Amino acid sequence: MTAPPLVAVVGPTATGKSDLGIELALALGGEVVNADAMQLYRGLDVGTAKVRPDERRGVPHHLLDVLGVRETASVAAYQRETRAVIEQLRAAGRTPVLVGGSGLYVQAVLDELEFPGTDPELRAELEAELARLGPEALHRRLAERDPAAAAEVLPSNGRRIVRALEVIALTGKPFRATMPTTGTPRYDAVLLGVDRAVDELDARVALRVDRMLDDGLVAETRSLLPEGLAEGRTASRALGYRQVLEALERDPERPDLATIREETVRATRRFVRRQRSWFRRDARIHWLDATGPGAAELPARAREVLARTLVE
Known part of the structure; x- marks a missing residue:
């Protein structure tokens, strides 16, 4: 059937x-x-x-x-x-x-x-940096490592910036800020x-x-x-x-x-x-x-x- x-x-x-x-x-x-x-x-x-x-x-x-x-x-x-x-x-x-x-x-x-995995230690480290430095500083880092992703992620969106930096570090590949x-x-x-x-x-x-x-x-x-x-x-x-x-x-x-x-x-x-x-x-x-x-x-x-x- x-x-x-x-x-x-x-x-x-x-x-x-x-x-x-x-x-x-x-x-x-x-x-x-x-x-x-x-x-x-x-x-x-x-x-x-x-x-x-x-x-x-x-x-x-x-x-x-x-x-x-x-x-x-x-x-x-x-x-x-x-x-x-x-x-x-x-x-x-x-x-x-x-x-x-x-x-x-x-x-x-x-x-x-498919969605990249996560690493709790790396995530915690990036979140600590976010709390200490603010989203704009991490967004500048993202712009250096993946300009295309930085163009799609708002500088104020700390959570998304952290995820982008995490994915780049884990996979060595660009972060797909916008899904197909x-x-x-x-x-x-x-x-x-x-x-x-x-x-x-x-x-x-x-x-x-x-x-x-x-x-x-x-x-x-x-x-x-x-x-x-x-x-x-x-x-x-x-x-x-x-x-x-x-x-x-x-x-x-x-x-x-x-x-x-x-x-x-x-x-x-x-x-x-x-x-x-x-x-x-x-x-x-x-x-x-x-x-x-x-x-x-x-x-x-x-x-x-x-x-x-x-x-x-």
């Missing part, structure tokens, strides 16, 4: 991917596999718009809540664990529906990409992209941030401080949480909600544009416009694309 296909639902934040993923899983006899890097973290619920268990309509969800906030997310580890889940589902006759907007994580699953949009496919996957008109999506982002604040984003952030959220290298940078942490540093008792909202909306809109740029370069994606009233027809149109593509 032929194994079920892998279906991926991708696109920018706040377009409606999660709901569509559940609809498709129900229609196809499938299960959802998370491809949002920040939804890997336990406790990052409100700020990542994680679908609550009572909203999942009985559809199993995988790769949610698998990391503590102190842990650092790894694309290589995600790739390994997600592929194992996908292959188990397909072997059992269940359709994996990969849902998320973390472009590199999606690509790591779909395509044959497509590689050799691992699966015969069908990719569905969900997007909306820019003005509508900007408005949805603002409403999403308002809802997060109403639903207790600040309280959730405070509750995660004893778990080590502020020290977490990846989780502390999640949109919304980062802005709340900065506000709590300025005023632990009365964080400025207006500033949190403004900064989170602005950062999320920038992130949406980067997501759109990443996914739009992938010619394999079948795009679905969820703008306005047409959003209600999204599941039916997605099923039509799937039926046509799978027959072809």
